[in-house]
Amino acid sequence: MSDQPLVIFTPSGKRGRVAPGTTVLAAARQLGVDLDSVCGGRGICSKCQVTPSFGEFAKHGVTVRADALSDWNKVEQRYDDKRGLKEGRRLGCQACIRDDVLLDVPPESQVHRQVIRKSADARPMVMDPATRLFFVEVAEPDMHEPSGDFERLAAALADQWQVTGITAGPTLLAKLQTALRKGDWQVTVAVYSDHTGAAPLVLDVWPGLHESGLFGLAIDVGSTTIAAHLTDLDTGEVRAASGLMNPQIRFGEDLMSRVSYVMMNPGGEKELTAAVRAALSDLATALAEEAGVDPALIVEATIVCNPVMHHLLLGIDPTELGQAPFALAVSTSLSLAAAELGLTAINPRARAYVLPCIAGHVGADAAAVSLATAPEMSDELMLVIDVGTNAEILLGDRTRVLACSSPTGPAFEGAQISSGQRAAPGAIERVEIDPETKTPRFKIIGTDLWSDEEGFAAAAGQTGVTGICGSGIIEAVAEMRMAGLLDPSGLIGSAAQTGTPRCEAEGRTHSYLIHDATAEGGPRISVTQGDIRAIQLAKSALYAGARLLMDERGVDRVDRVVLAGAFGAHISAKHAMVLGMIPDAPLDKVTSAGNAAGTGARMALCSVAARRQIEEGVRRITKIETAIAPRFQEHFVAANAIPHATDAFPELTQVVTLPDVSFNTGGGDAGGGRRRRRR
């Protein structure tokens, strides 16, 4: 036996011998164990708690005696009296090691703690925020050695925390002066230090120990919705999440109509910029209120968005993004003062990090999806699709990642569909059509009952059946195809051809009636031939984009399809494949990544390593511009058929047999618009 006790930390497994009397915190530092401390060992922040275990531990080859640690001292007693220490816990900065000991570091005592993400197959996120709190004792001013308060703070941070070369702006200096005196020369400072190599920046200061934490906003600025997660920068926990409509909608529903607005109204970008910036501040205020958090404690924001939103938020004219060569004004990430983005409702010195864009059509939102889904770490060849008004598509594995965007248009979001609506209570979101009777049943948002189940009418009573949303129209069209109501070219058959009166003539084409609510004063919900064409255009664009990337990789199939976005979370893999939206794949290999863009924003908020990772990742991604790819048009035309004119769907065939029908009578213009291309 050595004179020096053996210390073993779990879960890291790190072990070593230390001098008797060493504090647990000091031992952890000697052995490189990740044990947090804000107060620097003064027994006041309680961040360094550990749980000792006593007895014999064969696995670790150690026997821990009851007196392996020093007795509770006054500091621990005072802390326990005042705040209460959990049963079995010790303060690492107070408990001294006397004999061999086994110490568990609970997750909340780790600086770089792992945050388990909800999505089952997602890798855990390791906390590594840019802004951290440091409690310091600052030397008092001395007439004999005159120096500024800030210089003495800098010396204290260097000495007590090895944080060197700090800088600060005037408003912080003014606040520091007061805080130092109020805190009797003990203060907690929030220091922002990211991966750019810029000098650490003091963002805020509080007298004494600051215990109310720090927060950040992970913001996803979408064309339609601006969503944000108010996140605890210590634990990674989401304290409040909310969204609001993008007020730019009044200048144009979709991106290109907003770009047109700017082109037609010189200086119009200023209005658009002001609108979105005001919305960010409103959202920040609302989230802080919801979470009961002082807005001044929100010291960081990360922002993801598509390129047009990106430029408009930054105050850059987006016109260039509406025309070839689709040149971004800036594509790298940006680290700037949140106030520079008009985000003034939070801490006045807060920082903002805007994720990098991938290309003129593939924005920081796609970069965030890439960060959250990490195709570059996948052994399988992974196709990631973020479906929105524009679809962002990533294809890759460990060897190489490709990206493109494809102009799907808003049909998948229920727009440009005769009975279409946004996903809201009352909207049909699931559809089944009996292949024998050709009768549909459906589910609406707001109840789990199918429309033919008992109690549906009552359950739907509040909202009624109001329309059909994006996932509903996809299921409806796919079900029509499976039930033989729709032929591979996308033609809806007549009542005579299909044998159901629900196929009603509408001029020279037909529509299929899903639900007639006119008796209750509601709408008549049909899928029209025009709806089918709109869905065909959208899905052809999506499929053609994916195919283009597959061509580039020289493959005919992918191992896994990951659907990102709110829409992706509600889509049925089988129906998407029947429609030919996505390439053929085993159904269990089609999964949802949830709101991957939002997750990516939150990862970048909680971890500078994640920022470094996505910046490097974006540089390595190969960008494919669909607008100039000669084969895009060819893929687009071939993808018009349902599911596809030429590509085989062997995996799909194993689970679904599609009827071989054709309703083309040779006349009419049913195929019109097939070759139209939208941008």
Next chain:
Amino acid sequence: MSDQPLVIFTPSGKRGRVAPGTTVLAAARQLGVDLDSVCGGRGICSKCQVTPSFGEFAKHGVTVRADALSDWNKVEQRYDDKRGLKEGRRLGCQACIRDDVLLDVPPESQVHRQVIRKSADARPMVMDPATRLFFVEVAEPDMHEPSGDFERLAAALADQWQVTGITAGPTLLAKLQTALRKGDWQVTVAVYSDHTGAAPLVLDVWPGLHESGLFGLAIDVGSTTIAAHLTDLDTGEVRAASGLMNPQIRFGEDLMSRVSYVMMNPGGEKELTAAVRAALSDLATALAEEAGVDPALIVEATIVCNPVMHHLLLGIDPTELGQAPFALAVSTSLSLAAAELGLTAINPRARAYVLPCIAGHVGADAAAVSLATAPEMSDELMLVIDVGTNAEILLGDRTRVLACSSPTGPAFEGAQISSGQRAAPGAIERVEIDPETKTPRFKIIGTDLWSDEEGFAAAAGQTGVTGICGSGIIEAVAEMRMAGLLDPSGLIGSAAQTGTPRCEAEGRTHSYLIHDATAEGGPRISVTQGDIRAIQLAKSALYAGARLLMDERGVDRVDRVVLAGAFGAHISAKHAMVLGMIPDAPLDKVTSAGNAAGTGARMALCSVAARRQIEEGVRRITKIETAIAPRFQEHFVAANAIPHATDAFPELTQVVTLPDVSFNTGGGDAGGGRRRRRR
């Protein structure tokens, strides 16, 4: 002879052989010769002009043939046609070296050109500004290799100018997008890169070649006056200089009354901050207009000021500076956005550099004086005095520099003097008293005639004789002492004691009449016993401060006295010494450094090396706090006598014999207030 021609550059004397056909600019770069170029060798900026010499040059051991350089090419011809090249000049980027050649680089073609300062003994200043212009050709966007405009600019700067790792804010990015397209992918950028190690920051961008230069403001924020020099950042030339009253005067005449205002009116510092910031913007606007310079071309400002002005400008409560331990909130230099100081009338992305403070009473103005006078480079022991309401005093040489401040009060500026006034036309600035007749004559500001010379009345007619300014009162008191009207204790003799009716009784003391203008409706200008006491307090404080530093250095005399400040420029060395304001020294070793604080600000504006120099210098200066120095009071009392109670003035004695008089009759309160100490 080598195949490679020999190239000799003057004035540097650098020489070397280059491949035939090398351009002069390329040769200069190979040989490390400082030859400017903004356009990077495209023949458009003309910054790289050189003057070749032809013939035999024994001194350089070279014979230059008439065809040593290539003939004028089209680019030079076009430039000459359009703008005109000076006789004998060539464009260094166009002229190619064919044979041995001697080339002179004129000052305007040097990046680090020397700027000769007006003051005869001042070292020349070498241009080394933080902000420089770079002309770049930026790659056009390419859909196949998508990247942002900013990334392509960054690549161009790295490739064409070796300027790497640039950053920029959103407003620059927006402007860059437009400029690149307007300039057909050729732009000039202004890049700020200082000595702090922060990433180079793009401040502005212009389409094509920007030829209107860049400017900076060197600002001296005094308690009474705010002065600024609008300076060309390329040549160092002052394009306009102006000053305005510090609007904070309405909150208090001197520093301490402003600090009191803040102490008595919580939040009052905000008013004071807003007032001085608004004045800076006003001054910037006025200077730009005066010089005919676009305010947007003012991209930098350097600021010097005393600690109270420093804190108020930064928005920091100055209360701490009014009480022991006189703690500064920050003492290091600050590099920040000019907008953070409310300096918004100039380029919106302009930078500001605030010089470091030395101690709680020795501010950035004193640091600027130190930069301009450079005692740390002096072989002689140099005493530098900047006389204002507070006197800043530096003592040092190559081995060590000491600094302190001393509370002289405003008497030297003509305040608290019965007939005192600011230095303005009509004010008496020089005085001579005939030792026999005891009759004075004087000069006023506005005419070079003495008052007893013919034509004075006419010359003075416009203003009249309105009062006595700071340098006038010093001469008057010293002359009174030399003429035997004043005894060493500071008592003015009676008419009987002095033999002149100009010594008039005023209660229990006497005053000396210098000029009676009452007949012309003007004032009666006397020096009263109260005036003498005010001057004694001021000069004792000044002398005691200097002595304290001399004690610290263990010396009884200094080699040189340098008087800084506008006041220092007008002071008479002999009179100052008779008064005992300054220690004894040979009269020719008492010199003026002019507006050294302003000069220091301008040096820091034109040179990052100067910034580095003063930051290092300030760290090495030993600060002496007069308020706690036990011997200060002792020195102060001993210095009350004129010139001094105990110190000998051997140098002074060689040129002046002071009459041995005493007017103390035992009664009265003539010595009252001697021990009062002001802060």
